[in-house]
Amino acid sequence: MLPKGLVTALNNQMTYEFEAAHSYMAMASYFSAHGYRGFANFYIVQAEEERSHAMKFYHFLVSMGERPHFQTLKAPNNMHESPLHIAKQSLEQEQAVTRSIYSIMDLAIEHKEHATIQFLHWFIDEQVEEEELFRDIIQKLSGVSVGGDFFMTMDRELAERK
Ligand SMILES: [Fe+2]
Ligand SMILES: [Fe+2]
Structure with missing residues (x-):
């Protein structure tokens, strides 16, 4: 049996991963609305990855004999200013997730919960x-004119992400 605090933290992380998926879809919609299909594809694939992260937490909780609880998802930002702004927001979102994973890891270590420690290692690398x-992406987009040659080359490249 997992310590109660750890169950809550793992369950919250499942929610954050679903929220990340939600947020990346809102970003995808900015690009779809502007006709940048490659960037939109990149963010749709990113959202699918986040959903798969959420499912890893779901399955881990089930494997440990816990029932995952589903919560209301925070509404994502739907008012994006520019591709560079979106990329910066994406990095901030990932940094927040990293901090959250680290704090769950700290808790797992505190409880000497080795199965959870093992499970979380994948996320630390990820x-x-x-x-x-x-x-x-931030580096590539910095100083690039949206809709210009380099930007459209990026859009074509990002269309290939599966
Ligand atoms: Fe994630
Ligand atoms: Fe992520």
Whole structure:
């Protein structure tokens, strides 16, 4: 049996991952509305990944004999200013998730809950990749004119993400 505080933290993290998916879909819609299909595709795929993260928490809770509880999702920001602004917001969102994963890890270590520690290692590695991904996009988008040649090349490249 998992300590109660840890169950709550894992359940909350499942919710955050669903919220991240929700937020990335709101970002995708900005690009869809502007006709940038590659960027929209990138964010739709990103949202699907976040949903798969949420499901990892779901299945872990079930495996540990706990029942996942579903909560109201926070409404995402639907008022985006620009592609660069979206990329910066994405990085901030990922950094917040990283902090959250770290705090659950701290709790798991405190309780010597080895199964949870083992489970969370995958997320620690994943967050390194996620932050790198958005730092890279921010760097590419900085100083680039939206709709310009380089931007449209990026849009074509991002259309390939599956
Ligand atoms: Fe995630
Ligand atoms: Fe993520």
